Amino acid sequence: MKSGIGAFNLKIYGITFIASLGTILALSNIAQNNMTAIFGILGAIIGYLFGLKNPEKGNE
Structure with a gap:
C-alpha cells in the first residue's frame, strides 16, 4: 500500500463531491446565466477525473 491518495x-471522491455540489447548485436561487459558467467548469473537472489513467497499469 502506497502513501497518498491514489487515482x-x-x-x-472527486466525482461524488462534484455531483453533490452540482445538485446543490441546481436547487439554489442563482441566476441561469451564472449557472452556465459554473456547470461548464464543473463539467471540465468531471471530464478530467474521468480521463485519469491508472499509472500502475500503464497506457492501456
Missing part, C-alpha cells in the same frame, strides 16, 4: 480514490 481511483481521487476519481471516487
